[in-house]
Amino acid sequence: MGINILATGAYVPDQKLTNDDFKRFVDTNDEWIRTRTGITERRMAGWEPNWYMGAQAAKQAIERAGISPEDIGMIITATATSDFHTPSLASVIQRETGAVNAAAFDMNAACSGFVYALDTARRFLQTDRDMKYILVVASEALSRFVDFEDRGSCILFGDGAAAAVIEYSDKLYSAALGSDGTGAHFLCARSLQIAPEIKQETGFDDGFTDKPLHKLYQDGKAVYKFAVKALPAAFELAAGKIGATAEDIDWFIPHQANVRIIETAAKHLGVPMEKFIITLDHYGNTSSASIPLALNEAVGKGVIKRGQRIAMIGFGAGLTYGGAIIEY
Numbered sequence: 001m002g003i004n005i006l007a008t009g010a011y012v013p014d015q016k017l018t019n020d021d022f023k024r025f026v027d028t029n030d031e032w033i034r035t036r037t038g039i040t041e042r043r044m045a046g047w048e049p050n051w052y053m054g055a056q057a058a059k060q061a062i063e064r065a066g067i068s069p070e071d072i073g074m075i076i077t078a079t080a081t082s083d084f085h086t087p088s089l090a091s092v093i094q095r096e097t098g099a100v101n102a103a104a105f106d107m108n109a110a111c112s113g114f115v116y117a118l119d120t121a122r123r124f125l126q127t128d129r130d131m132k133y134i135l136v137v138a139s140e141a142l143s144r145f146v147d148f149e150d151r152g153s154c155i156l157f158g159d160g161a162a163a164a165v166i167e168y169s170d171k172l173y174s175a176a177l178g179s180d181g182t183g184a185h186f187l188c189a190r191s192l193q194i195a196p197e198i199k200q201e202t203g204f205d206d207g208f209t210d211k212p213l214h215k216l217y218q219d220g221k222a223v224y225k226f227a228v229k230a231l232p233a234a235f236e237l238a239a240g241k242i243g244a245t246a247e248d249i250d251w252f253i254p255h256q257a258n259v260r261i262i263e264t265a266a267k268h269l270g271v272p273m274e275k276f277i278i279t280l281d282h283y284g285n286t287s288s289a290s291i292p293l294a295l296n297e298a299v300g301k302g303v304i305k306r307g308q309r310i311a312m313i314g315f316g317a318g319l320t321y322g323g324a325i326i327e328y
């Protein structure tokens, strides 16, 4: 059993940050960023809280789906950059959308978040057939956590949100989720400071003790090595469950981290780059929002059509990964 994506929606802030804009913060240049990452510009939230971006994307998806918000049984929001420890973004999005009959919660699987949320939603729809629709939202305000003094990471990320209204269907579906916690400290933003004396006195070191507080830290090379393996592996795990191969897929929507990661994975899978939807050039890496933003854009442009098979593949902090194959 699978899902039907009734409609998608998106919201990105108006404010653009070009590669040249980063010269104000760090020693960098447009050529380095473009050739090493494929990114030209990204959006940056100004006054908008994360929940606002998510709610705008959600409202658009609901309107396009032509459903009543009251028929939504659940809101799942994927985010790694929430405005709050509590409440969940999903609860605030419920307030904004009038989805009064929905359960609401957030999940954090970092850049794999949309695939995790989609598969979670699919399982709820399968086991509770009274639930008509689930609203899946992925919303990220990374610019509030990025370290604008770290040139190796600040240039990668952008802000934005996207949402999908989904329902139960018997369309083709397969998904595989995974994680490798031994790499958890390679990509992190810690919210608890352990006093340095404790490390000295006890020798305690969880791999995070020297990482900055409330700022995104990444070991770029370690994450890159993980990503080039995780991207094809997550697809193959999902495809293997239904005996599919890359040739059965019309469109690949990978997490939009770095075009070099995608090119390496494409080569591994023997798939031409033309089959990969790329939006990182204008949005950068928007974490969990990157896959649904790309889906929304490709559908909006008429590139992805009903009946086509899509493989969505996420990877990111955790280190998490997940692949989902759906029929659009």
Ligand code: COA
Binding pocket: 027, 028, 029, 032, 033, 036, 037, 111, 151, 152, 153, 155, 156, 218, 220, 221, 223, 224, 227, 257, 258, 285, 315, 316, 317
């Ligand atoms: N502008 C100019 N130079 C930069 C730079 C920037 N923004 N960032 C790093 N450099 C420099 C480095 O300091 C280094 O200089 P050095 O040789 O004098 O020491 C040089 O460029 C090469 O750095 P390196 O880290 O080897 O570059 P790279 O080709 O590995 O690319 C990343 C760096 C971060 C782009 C790449 O490792 C990457 O994409 N990693 C994965 C990150 C990711 O996707 N994270 C999110 C996953 S969800």
